[in-house]
Amino acid sequence: MSIESLPILTSADFASDQDIRWCPGCGDYSILAQMKKVLPTLGIPREKTVFISGIGCSSRFPYYMNTYGMHSIHGRAPGFATGLKITNPDLSVWVITGDGDGLSIGGNHLMHAIRRNLDLNIILFNNRIYGLTKGQYSPTSPLGKITKSSPMGSIDNPLHPLSIAIGCEGAFVARSIDMNIKHLGQMLKRAAEHRGTSFVEVYQNCNVFNDGAYSWATDRESKADATIILEHGKPLIFGKDRNKGIRLNGMEPEVVELGKGVTEDDLLFHDEKSPEPSLAYLLSRMRHPEFPEPIGVFRAVDHPRYDDELNRQVEIAREKQGQGDLNKLFHSGETWSVSS
Amino acid sequence: MSIESLPILTSADFASDQDIRWCPGCGDYSILAQMKKVLPTLGIPREKTVFISGIGCSSRFPYYMNTYGMHSIHGRAPGFATGLKITNPDLSVWVITGDGDGLSIGGNHLMHAIRRNLDLNIILFNNRIYGLTKGQYSPTSPLGKITKSSPMGSIDNPLHPLSIAIGCEGAFVARSIDMNIKHLGQMLKRAAEHRGTSFVEVYQNCNVFNDGAYSWATDRESKADATIILEHGKPLIFGKDRNKGIRLNGMEPEVVELGKGVTEDDLLFHDEKSPEPSLAYLLSRMRHPEFPEPIGVFRAVDHPRYDDELNRQVEIAREKQGQGDLNKLFHSGETWSVSS
Amino acid sequence: MSTTTEGTSGSAKQVFTIEGATVRLAGDSGDGMQLAGMQFTNTSALAGNDIATFPDYPAEIRAPRGTLAGVSGFQLHFSSDDIFTPGDKLNALVAMNPAALKTNLADLEPNGILIVNVDAFDKKGLSLAHYEKNPLETGELDGYNLIKVNMTTLTRGAVKDLGLNVRVADRCRNFFAMGLLYWLYGRSTDVTLRFIDAKFGAKPDVAEANRRTLLAGRNYGETTEALPSSYHIDPAKLTPGTYRNMTGNQALAWGFMAAAECSGKELFLGSYPITPASDILHELSKFKNFGVRTFQAEDEIAAITSVIGAAFGGAMAITTSSGPGIALKGEAMGLAMILELPLLIINVQRGGPSTGLPTKTEQSDLLQAMFGRNGECPIPIVSACSPADCFDTAIEAWRIAVRFMTPVVVLSDGYIANGAEPWRIPDIDDLPKIKITHPTGDDADTFHPYSRDEHLARPWAIPGTPGLMHRIGGLEKQDITGDVCYDPDNHQHMTDLRAKKVANIADDIPLQDVNGPEKGDLLVLGWGGTFGACTTAVERCRAEGLSVAHAHLRYLNPFPANLAELMGRYKKVLIPELNMGQLRFLIRATFLVDAAGLNKVKGKPFAVSEIADEIKRLLA
Amino acid sequence: MSTTTEGTSGSAKQVFTIEGATVRLAGDSGDGMQLAGMQFTNTSALAGNDIATFPDYPAEIRAPRGTLAGVSGFQLHFSSDDIFTPGDKLNALVAMNPAALKTNLADLEPNGILIVNVDAFDKKGLSLAHYEKNPLETGELDGYNLIKVNMTTLTRGAVKDLGLNVRVADRCRNFFAMGLLYWLYGRSTDVTLRFIDAKFGAKPDVAEANRRTLLAGRNYGETTEALPSSYHIDPAKLTPGTYRNMTGNQALAWGFMAAAECSGKELFLGSYPITPASDILHELSKFKNFGVRTFQAEDEIAAITSVIGAAFGGAMAITTSSGPGIALKGEAMGLAMILELPLLIINVQRGGPSTGLPTKTEQSDLLQAMFGRNGECPIPIVSACSPADCFDTAIEAWRIAVRFMTPVVVLSDGYIANGAEPWRIPDIDDLPKIKITHPTGDDADTFHPYSRDEHLARPWAIPGTPGLMHRIGGLEKQDITGDVCYDPDNHQHMTDLRAKKVANIADDIPLQDVNGPEKGDLLVLGWGGTFGACTTAVERCRAEGLSVAHAHLRYLNPFPANLAELMGRYKKVLIPELNMGQLRFLIRATFLVDAAGLNKVKGKPFAVSEIADEIKRLLA
Numbered sequence A, B: 001m002s003i004e005s006l007p008i009l010t011s012a013d014f015a016s017d018q019d020i021r022w023c024p025g026c027g028d029y030s031i032l033a034q035m036k037k038v039l040p041t042l043g044i045p046r047e048k049t050v051f052i053s054g055i056g057c058s059s060r061f062p063y064y065m066n067t068y069g070m071h072s073i074h075g076r077a078p079g080f081a082t083g084l085k086i087t088n089p090d091l092s093v094w095v096i097t098g099d100g101d102g103l104s105i106g107g108n109h110l111m112h113a114i115r116r117n118l119d120l121n122i123i124l125f126n127n128r129i130y131g132l133t134k135g136q137y138s139p140t141s142p143l144g145k146i147t148k149s150s151p152m153g154s155i156d157n158p159l160h161p162l163s164i165a166i167g168c169e170g171a172f173v174a175r176s177i178d179m180n181i182k183h184l185g186q187m188l189k190r191a192a193e194h195r196g197t198s199f200v201e202v203y204q205n206c207n208v209f210n211d212g213a214y215s216w217a218t219d220r221e222s223k224a225d226a227t228i229i230l231e232h233g234k235p236l237i238f239g240k241d242r243n244k245g246i247r248l249n250g251m252e253p254e255v256v257e258l259g260k261g262v263t264e265d266d267l268l269f270h271d272e273k274s275p276e277p278s279l280a281y282l283l284s285r286m287r288h289p290e291f292p293e294p295i296g297v298f299r300a301v302d303h304p305r306y307d308d309e310l311n312r313q314v315e316i317a318r319e320k321q322g323q324g325d326l327n328k329l330f331h332s333g334e335t336w337s338v339s340s
Numbered sequence C, D: 001m002s003t004t005t006e007g008t009s010g011s012a013k014q015v016f017t018i019e020g021a022t023v024r025l026a027g028d029s030g031d032g033m034q035l036a037g038m039q040f041t042n043t044s045a046l047a048g049n050d051i052a053t054f055p056d057y058p059a060e061i062r063a064p065r066g067t068l069a070g071v072s073g074f075q076l077h078f079s080s081d082d083i084f085t086p087g088d089k090l091n092a093l094v095a096m097n098p099a100a101l102k103t104n105l106a107d108l109e110p111n112g113i114l115i116v117n118v119d120a121f122d123k124k125g126l127s128l129a130h131y132e133k134n135p136l137e138t139g140e141l142d143g144y145n146l147i148k149v150n151m152t153t154l155t156r157g158a159v160k161d162l163g164l165n166v167r168v169a170d171r172c173r174n175f176f177a178m179g180l181l182y183w184l185y186g187r188s189t190d191v192t193l194r195f196i197d198a199k200f201g202a203k204p205d206v207a208e209a210n211r212r213t214l215l216a217g218r219n220y221g222e223t224t225e226a227l228p229s230s231y232h233i234d235p236a237k238l239t240p241g242t243y244r245n246m247t248g249n250q251a252l253a254w255g256f257m258a259a260a261e262c263s264g265k266e267l268f269l270g271s272y273p274i275t276p277a278s279d280i281l282h283e284l285s286k287f288k289n290f291g292v293r294t295f296q297a298e299d300e301i302a303a304i305t306s307v308i309g310a311a312f313g314g315a316m317a318i319t320t321s322s323g324p325g326i327a328l329k330g331e332a333m334g335l336a337m338i339l340e341l342p343l344l345i346i347n348v349q350r351g352g353p354s355t356g357l358p359t360k361t362e363q364s365d366l367l368q369a370m371f372g373r374n375g376e377c378p379i380p381i382v383s384a385c386s387p388a389d390c391f392d393t394a395i396e397a398w399r400i401a402v403r404f405m406t407p408v409v410v411l412s413d414g415y416i417a418n419g420a421e422p423w424r425i426p427d428i429d430d431l432p433k434i435k436i437t438h439p440t441g442d443d444a445d446t447f448h449p450y451s452r453d454e455h456l457a458r459p460w461a462i463p464g465t466p467g468l469m470h471r472i473g474g475l476e477k478q479d480i481t482g483d484v485c486y487d488p489d490n491h492q493h494m495t496d497l498r499a500k501k502v503a504n505i506a507d508d509i510p511l512q513d514v515n516g517p518e519k520g521d522l523l524v525l526g527w528g529g530t531f532g533a534c535t536t537a538v539e540r541c542r543a544e545g546l547s548v549a550h551a552h553l554r555y556l557n558p559f560p561a562n563l564a565e566l567m568g569r570y571k572k573v574l575i576p577e578l579n580m581g582q583l584r585f586l587i588r589a590t591f592l593v594d595a596a597g598l599n600k601v602k603g604k605p606f607a608v609s610e611i612a613d614e615i616k617r618l619l620a
């Protein structure tokens, strides 16, 4: 990405002229606001930024950004982004998706995008519900969830986006929460700055069809005990009084209280750069209410990127074989001449 | 599944009358042979057994079994199996798929089948190549693999079937090798006996397009050092002289030599029943040549099954509301009469 | 219009008896217009009127409050006569805010009743609707019977001592509007009071607020001088029987349940949500005690493949979707067709192409249903023509599927799906049984998976049956044995067989009937949701002396056996469609008939007048 | 047939000069028949003959050795005259085993040359082929010129002192057969000797074995008394130029590269492997030094969506597949169409429906190409009619795509894809340039993403361009601005616009030309891979005095502007297709022309005689 000296942009410069059509109070607004705040800090011109989404409430996101954008079809945004990025490696390409878009119909594309590790930023708005189609359960809805399509409660064991991303050995995997705007902004920025596929799950409240799905993580009283902020190299400490921590017992995490013979050094220390993703996987398995749920960067390692590698092959081919010459190609191998 | 007293069947009873059309020497033959050996031991009548496959060399499997079967379309076998199992819970349903069928086009269905945990047995023949379409690289082909569609070497970071299955928190996850017929038979049997989705990856040699992909794991000289057999409750020991083991260093496995101050008790003990899948994930990350690759059952835990749960909801609904009566339903709520 | 001095409604004002009326409630998406419309519908139906409805709402869940994009409308046509459409022109319009006024006024007839909530005509409301001046003050509404009501103020007043917060109180405004309309058309409030009890029972203060507002609206009608008189509509002369209101989606769902019962099967639905088909999934998922199993799949491909699996297993299996989802099912539909398994694929059509206009109606997936997959792959198609007709269509589709061992496509559309009309409740025991036989273990010696019966149907042998083990798949199969077969002549033979099997259905379905003269100047040939508009337009033109008849196709593949002959009896054929001429294309290709088309893709049903005008133009 | 006493081949035996011959090599899939066929083809092409080939192999990678299902064949027609088909009847057949004899004999002409490898006619071989008696001994081959050769023995003998194991030695048998044919038709062994060097250079013993066997085969021809004479074929009178052999898939790949060069673009291919389209992916993935980027996607949907993304980004983007894969692309094709982005969707058709007959040819995806997606969604379709023609078709498709800003479907088929013919190499500088303009930042003030030029094309503004930021998507868009728009009239307007844009292409493509009389009794109207058979049949019938002409459509949507008028000049129209009448359906619907159809779905191309017979029947 070529970074030139640019006029200084503001959040407002990134707002398009379209009326925003989310329900009042929807968590999507907060994510949009943070995105508009973060983009001007990246030093990337607006015209080099592209947002590609699937279908869903969340997927209307590109319309609200004064960048290039595509509101595509349900579940396939990673495909469009892949073709765009391969052919235009200097663009900054964002994929916006929802829990239905990205993990139900689009799960396979997401998985393959993550493993190919193109330099994309994928933000999954996880409201644990189908918003746009008015409230069916989604692959991230908890067991027993009663919705229009599961009147006796959902019986599908939920998928956990980060566990899947780590199952694909994703190189950058993070989580944030719509209401935690500072943290969210940081995560978006980290995602943008990471080279390779950055996968960020954002806990997002759908106040119409799944209100309060994350109240434990956003309510003032509960959030300090129910979430834990991951910081590279730091021990896993949480709680209103920062007196609780996570310790490893063999391969199983456990909540311990600090003091009473337990010191910080006994705790699990976060290492987002660990080449081995097992720690990140283990963290992705910490779930409310048994555990505080981690937010932050689970994993950030440098892996080869498909787009780089492909373009490197193009360069190597050109170096070795010279820039292709069609006339030469056409006449290569066995040919014969017919004269008049 | 109702198990009745049955005539004793043999392997031959499970052979259909169709000519087998795999290349001579293909690893698929061995898997077929083991399947025909295992099925008669299960006590399930042939007519209660159904094989459903996608498209690929591996997916021709159902034609060769004298059971019910469906050779469906590419990548979608789990879908067919799901509908069949939901409506016919007493059938024993097997899904046969390949690395392309199951992880490329069909990755999403695989993921959702595993998370729903219907009582299916999914066997993925992983030859790390597209066999039927004559030799393109697959999602499990290693980086740098030169094939018809990757003449300069594949640049797609491979997917690892078991890591993905564990990313979806699969309840039964196992691996075997076509040539290790005894072990393979055991795994097929374990898979059949497990209630819930059993996912078994079989390393399978495609001697035409990817010959020797697993020679390290099958050659007499190397296999003892290159593989490690997982046994529940036992330490991870391997090597021709069974003098090497796997020890956990924090969250990272390491190869150690026994003796020289290291005893069996220092080693990692396998626990296939651990409710926490992080150990299974870590094992799935052990890859040749850095590590001996584990074969055996990585994980076998009891999770709620979609088919059971759905049929339970049907029963509960019938108990609570009584068996549905359409006349009553039609006349429920607001109606009015028009008389002549 | 006749006059009665003492209204049946017990109103002290003058009451006119009219045949019927078309009324639209329009407001913000958050204003509860759909709920109000449904209540008005049920009330009118219970009053014995014939009804037809047309709900119309934005694609957004909650478009920004007060904007033009956020307007939600519900139109109801009720009558003492048979009616077939929700009406072209409005006799009355309720506009809850300036945006609703702006987007709906054009449909109101001259001198029509226009009730507006003046409280919403403040600066903000006007500007959101892009009104520069307040239309209530410019005189631009002089051509209407304008009734200005302080609905917000009156609603707040009615609930004031309940201690509700303003937002909750204001949400009762739709009940005020309903009350006013109930008074105007002499409707009883009983149905809605019962509804309030049932729905808000758990929140007594909200229930009470709604009750009070409803009655306040009705009383306002009685007291306000702006409304000097009200109307009375006699019950319609419907066929005797017990009736209920039905939307198309509900009727499909119930029809499938009835088909399952009539054929001794349990119902399996594999579906992925999509507007406007999702309600079928929602409806069916309620009926587990009927043995209905619904599976919300991860996508449309998983949905249809689960259905093929269930059909293989002997269930009555169906999948529901709309255009974009059906596009994804094409490959699997091809498989279902070559497997020759019975199953239903329902397309509740919406505006296309691509994501298109998800909440708007259209009939533009007919050619997709015919040809949307690779190879020679004929699949029968049936279509529903009205909300209540969905019930019969569902049963008929299943009858064909099992008799001919074939997937069947059922076409509905957003208009039918969400529209409502009275449905005469059948006795389930009177519905014809659908006979299905599965071969048993006793047939093992003679069983061949691709042998044929007199309908060219192959046997439906289901896994679990001893002795009938067999394998099916998507490769070409040998005649009779079903084994994989690459033989050239066999491929031709099987292709011919499959085509013939579907073509033969023409002998198993009713001949096409006609409404109107047996022969004449013009035949209006329709299909699907245009039924009401075609019927009304043709009857109107015939009443004006024109020689025009109407045939409405339920069967689109194959066509009824007499269709060519039937069309030949008219000098001209007109095919009105909410697409650019898809049935016309099929008719031209099949019969070489130079049919004229009347085509429109505006996300809305035809107005009766549009069709009537075209008939007159063609016969002028 | 003329006789020369001294053959140009330097043979001591008598040499007859003939116009050409049709020869088929048939053997087990493992016998290397395809390789032998390709060598024979190249050799004949380099001898200056016109050629046409038809490879035909089983769906299995290696079907069980020696079985009927495992037979692989390669047919070559070479001639000193212009030829268009691989020939109906065989002049010579090489059968490497009993199964090959059984499945191919029916195509050999009476008294045709029949070369068999007698060594393979042992008990096992005969029983695998379901022969009860050895046909070489029953007299049932008396009607042919039977040449029995101990090919296995002779091959082993030729390589004996190289110390190869028997399996490797036996794999050289195909070279023996080639050598024999080379002698028979006076071909030089040079090309194949060079090929052996290049291909087996790394394994000198294998190379040597193949060399020796080839020459042994040739010498056997010269010495055996069973073959008293050989043939000579003069070079064909092709248009002067330099030629090479091309298969259809290769020609498509190279055509795309040429189109990219002519339009100043880099090529992006997003594809998922499927027979018979995969070779385009394989071919293009070789050319990274041309800036060609190939992406093997996880499925067909990812393939086409990557292509739409690349097209948005300004690349020349194409996706390749076959029927079942195209079925999966339907939804995304609809998006591409409403986005109005230029890209190509290539369907190399194969036998359907469903998985069908993957390695066999068919033309049954035309209606899928027209209608295989939801909504009103017109997409232009062009088709290739022969292997070499694929090159021009590729370029023309791209020209249309960028001029009209539209996806374009390109139809090829398995027969064209794998068949080969001489291709006259163009100079890349002589190919017409394809002009593309992208708006720049300077246009920012006037830029609208859905404004239109004279072709109704919208501007192709690519991400990265300052000042032109805009958003596109699958919801209906407002005219000019491209904003999401639910307005009814706008939807009609945009639907009309999109249809008109595609219809207008008719003014931008050549009028349909005709081979034969300007008017007459019969027009044979074809498309795609039936070109050769139609041409030859029509010419043959004309030579017999019939009044018949041939028009072959490249453009299937829209049709050329003069097509109606053209068809009107003939009393009858016959449409031969390898499907059940798909073009005929379009022609009937579009023009109300009662065209006759000649239809076949047997996984094989038409024989010339099939079409000629039908012509005669229609004109009798």
Ligand SMILES: Cc1ncc(C[n+]2csc(CCOP(=O)(O)OP(=O)(O)O)c2C)c(N)n1
Pocket: A055, A056, A057, A058, A059, A074, A097, A098, A099, A100, A101, A102, A125, A127, A129, A130, A131, A132, A133, A138, C272, C273, C274, C275, C300, C324, C325, C328, C355
């Ligand atoms: C092919 C297809 N299938 C189904 C739909 C209907 N649909 C639109 S959005 C959506 C799910 C949205 O859920 P999610 O991705 O979680 O987004 P949210 O609205 O919750 O932000 C569905 C099922 C569609 N538009 N296209």
Ligand SMILES: Cc1ncc(C[n+]2csc(CCOP(=O)(O)OP(=O)(O)O)c2C)c(N)n1
Pocket: B055, B056, B057, B058, B059, B074, B097, B098, B099, B100, B101, B102, B125, B127, B129, B130, B131, B132, B133, B138, D272, D273, D274, D275, D300, D324, D325, D328, D355
């Ligand atoms: C929709 C569709 N796309 C592509 C294909 C072509 N195809 C058939 S099998 C296959 C891949 C097979 O690979 P794998 O699943 O690994 O099976 P294997 O042959 O290696 O056993 C492909 C791409 C197809 N049949 N259908």
Ligand code: SF4
Pocket: A021, A022, A023, A025, A026, A027, A028, A057, A058, A127, A131, A132, A205, A206, A207, A208, A209, C061, C062
């Ligand atoms: S439905 Fe839910 S997710 Fe969608 S806009 Fe409304 S609040 Fe947000």
Ligand code: SF4
Pocket: B021, B022, B023, B025, B026, B027, B028, B057, B058, B127, B131, B132, B205, B206, B207, B208, B209, D061, D062
């Ligand atoms: S191609 Fe490979 S996988 Fe397929 S049958 Fe042959 S050896 Fe087996």
Ligand SMILES: [Mg+2]
Pocket: A056, A098, A099, A100, A125, A126, A127, A128, A129, A130, A131, A138
């Ligand atoms: Mg969601």
Ligand SMILES: [Mg+2]
Pocket: B056, B098, B099, B100, B125, B126, B127, B128, B129, B130, B131, B138
């Ligand atoms: Mg494979």
